[in-house]
Amino acid sequence: MAILVFAETADKKIKKSSLEAVSYAAAMGGDVVAVVLGQVEGGELDKIGTSGGTKVLHADDAKLNEGVIQAYASVLAEATGKAGADTVVLAKSSLGDAVAARLSVKMGAGLVSNVVALPQGNKVKRSIYTGKAFANVELKGSKKIIAIKKNAVPLKTDGGAAVVEKFAPSLSDTDFKAKITSQEKAKGKVLLPEADIVVSGGRGLKGPENWGMVEELADALGAATGCSKPVSDMDWRPHHEHVGQTGVKVSPSLYIAIGISGAIQHLAGVNSSKYIVVINKDPEAPFFKAADYGVAADAFEVVPKLTEAIKALNN
Amino acid sequence: MKILVCITHVPDTTSKIAFTDGNTKFDSNGVQYIIGPYDDYALARAVELKEQTGGTITVLNVGTVETEPTLRKALAIGADDAIRVNVAPADSFFVAAQIAEVAKAESFDLILMGRESIDFNGGMVHGMVGELLGIPSISPVMKLDVEGNKVKMTREIEGGKELLEAELPLVAGCQEPIAEWKIPNMRGIMSARTKPLKVVEPSAVDGLTVTENYELPPAKGQVKMIDKDNIGELVRLLKEEAKVI
Numbered sequence: 130m131a132i133l134v135f136a137e138t139a140d141k142k143i144k145k146s147s148l149e150a151v152s153y154a155a156a157m158g159g160d161v162v163a164v165v166l167g168q169v170e171g172g173e174l175d176k177i178g179t180s181g182g183t184k185v186l187h188a189d190d191a192k193l194n195e196g197v198i199q200a201y202a203s204v205l206a207e208a209t210g211k212a213g214a215d216t217v218v219l220a221k222s223s224l225g226d227a228v229a230a231r232l233s234v235k236m237g238a239g240l241v242s243n244v245v246a247l248p249q250g251n252k253v254k255r256s257i258y259t260g261k262a263f264a265n266v267e268l269k270g271s272k273k274i275i276a277i278k279k280n281a282v283p284l285k286t287d288g289g290a291a292v293v294e295k296f297a298p299s300l301s302d303t304d305f306k307a308k309i310t311s312q313e314k315a316k317g318k319v320l321l322p323e324a325d326i327v328v329s330g331g332r333g334l335k336g337p338e339n340w341g342m343v344e345e346l347a348d349a350l351g352a353a354t355g356c357s358k359p360v361s362d363m364d365w366r367p368h369h370e371h372v373g374q375t376g377v378k379v380s381p382s383l384y385i386a387i388g389i390s391g392a393i394q395h396l397a398g399v400n401s402s403k404y405i406v407v408i409n410k411d412p413e414a415p416f417f418k419a420a421d422y423g424v425a426a427d428a429f430e431v432v433p434k435l436t437e438a439i440k441a442l443n444n
Numbered sequence: 445m446k447i448l449v450c451i452t453h454v455p456d457t458t459s460k461i462a463f464t465d466g467n468t469k470f471d472s473n474g475v476q477y478i479i480g481p482y483d484d485y486a487l488a489r490a491v492e493l494k495e496q497t498g499g500t501i502t503v504l505n506v507g508t509v510e511t512e513p514t515l516r517k518a519l520a521i522g523a524d525d526a527i528r529v530n531v532a533p534a535d536s537f538f539v540a541a542q543i544a545e546v547a548k549a550e551s552f553d554l555i556l557m558g559r560e561s562i563d564f565n566g567g568m569v570h571g572m573v574g575e576l577l578g579i580p581s582i583s584p585v586m587k588l589d590v591e592g593n594k595v596k597m598t599r600e601i602e603g604g605k606e607l608l609e610a611e612l613p614l615v616a617g618c619q620e621p622i623a624e625w626k627i628p629n630m631r632g633i634m635s636a637r638t639k640p641l642k643v644v645e646p647s648a649v650d651g652l653t654v655t656e657n658y659e660l661p662p663a664k665g666q667v668k669m670i671d672k673d674n675i676g677e678l679v680r681l682l683k684e685e686a687k688v689i
């Protein structure tokens with residue numbers, strides 16, 4: 130039986146985390162049908178095949194360009210019927226969560242979120258207590274939805290070509306009752322939840338005027354920028370960069386923390402990173418206990434040196 | 445306006461997480477319980493909305509008797525009455541179905557929840573309740589204003605935010621900076637003791653998932669400290685040892 134994947138887009142491109150979801154479904158075995166909603170740039174649909182998908186259902190309707198929660202859930206429910214799928218895989222995200230929840234009720238499917246590895250039969254491993262523990266969960270019925278965390282499986286890059294089929298779902302007005310009136314998005318930036326490398330700054334950086342060096346390091350690494358909660362509370366940085374218990378939870382390959390003390394609530398958002406580098410002038414800062422590599426020194430001295438060294442490596 | 449705020453009863457964010465009984469039960473030994481931080485934002489916004497437009501705030505928890513002090517705290521912060529659905533929560537759908545049953549009987553105008561619980565981190569209950577009731581569900585919401593029947597919201601999206609408009613009734617999953625957390629004052633604490641807390645029996649619903657057991661992540665190895673005058677070594681380690689750049 131086919132597995133359906135919700136392939137989410139951002140700026141008319143398929144998100145990397147969604148391509149990981151395609152690879153995850155492919156590793157589960159069987160046909161993988163990815164649903165792409167709204168218009169996308171040329172060449173984007175090819176990535177579904179490369180990542181392991183066998184088929185794409187593309188509803189290229191401009192009404193679906195923005196993530197309308199209710200409409201997306203209805204369209205995905207229709208797509209599961211069309212594809213004959215009883216399993217749906219998607220990448221956890223603020224839109225993915227909101228859509229998956231409604232879809233699970235429509236399908237009568239068991240739903241497990243924050244899944245970190247491939248299923249073993251009907252069982253999946255999920256992250257709980259904000260990264261402080263895992264639970265092994267059994268999905269009871271035949272219908273299931275699995276929302277995966279970033280880096281649950283490696284992205285497949287050697288898949289074949291997927292068949293693209295146009296899909297014209299029936300859209301009902303009631304699903305568009307909550308209207309998106311405008312969107313504001315940072316352009317050309319690596320999205321924090323999607324990033325393989327995150328460079329994050331805390332109160333130790335003293336003020337928003339000092340973020341230039343954080344951004345330069347992030348640029349040199351192709352990284353996204355993040356921050357601690359007080360930094361976004363004081364409006365030094367936008368809220369969507371706030372990492373931790375009450376902010377974005379990231380699981381990149383590398384997290385670089387600059388001038389962040391490592392409070393337990395901050396660690397909760399970063400503890401599933403593969404590697405952590407901490408730069409803090411206080412050698413006793415708790416963050417060092419959670420780090421793989423540490424530099425106990427003034428960030429204003431270390432960060433520019435690190436950026437230079439990375440640039441030298443890139444050249 | 446009749447507002448329902450759904451709250452979780454969860455370990456304080458500084459709690460050490462451990463399990464007992466062959467890793468099948470959460471070890472609550474020495475754990476302090478709090479209102480979920482996101483639910484606390486939802487409650488704080490509900491109190492502000494009530495100040496502006498009048499109405500009532502009901503708080504609801506699906507849980508066993510141990511959660512009552514947490515419900516009392518919500519009453520102290522400003523809710524008018526509380527409901528506890530007397531059952532241990534089994535999974536997100538089970539909880540959502542219980543909430544939807546209560547909501548159907550009481551017809552609330554606005555249902556506020558947290559963006560996610562901090563124990564199971566599902567981020568799912570609001571969407572499920574919205575679908576069960578056939579009303580919009582929006583999450584994560586960082587700003588929410590009500591004018592008559594219209595609700596204007598700001599929702600966080602990756603890399604930014606979007607503005608939305610919808611009509612009551614709806615469900616919203618809240619996060620900061622929707623409101624500042626409120627600390628109960630003495631008068632609130634006194635009056636909370638006598639505010640109504642109704643216990644209702646659960647409806648017959650089956651959860652769709654079963655948690656078999658728990659695991660803790662492997663312990664982190666020793667940190668390698670690098671001298672500030674030898675940053676080249678850090679870059680080498682990231683490239684050759686960690687292989688992440």
Ligand SMILES: Cc1cc2nc3c(=O)[nH]c(=O)nc-3n(C[C@H](O)[C@H](O)[C@H](O)COP(=O)(O)OP(=O)(O)OC[C@H]3O[C@@H](n4cnc5c(N)ncnc54)[C@H](O)[C@@H]3O)c2cc1C
Nearest residue numbers: 331332333357358373374375388389390394395410411428
């Ligand atoms: C319910 C709850 C939820 C929370 N959620 C979150 C959350 O989601 N995310 C979050 O981040 N916090 C959260 N917090 C707050 C958290 O407890 C900490 O207060 C916060 O993380 C501290 O931020 P910080 O590390 O930037 O600042 P500080 O703790 O002030 O640390 C600054 C650090 O910078 C270092 N420093 C100073 N100058 C320099 C320099 N020149 N060079 C290098 N280092 C320097 C200092 O040694 C210090 O370690 C939450 C708290 C609560 C109660």
Ligand SMILES: Cc1cc2nc3c(=O)[nH]c(=O)nc-3n(C[C@H](O)[C@H](O)[C@H](O)COP(=O)(O)OP(=O)(O)OC[C@H]3O[C@@H](n4cnc5c(N)ncnc54)[C@H](O)[C@@H]3O)c2cc1C
Nearest residue numbers: 450506533535536557558560561564565566567568569655
């Ligand atoms: C002893 C114990 C054992 C548990 N075992 C399990 C388990 O095995 N599996 C499991 O999935 N869950 C279990 N839970 C339940 C867990 O606490 C959650 O209530 C439930 O799983 C919903 O979680 P979620 O992460 O999907 O919620 P989310 O979707 O993340 O929650 C969003 C919002 O919904 C509301 N909400 C969520 N739960 C409740 C609730 N119980 N009452 C009122 N409002 C609520 C809150 O406003 C919350 O912010 C257990 C709880 C306890 C106390």
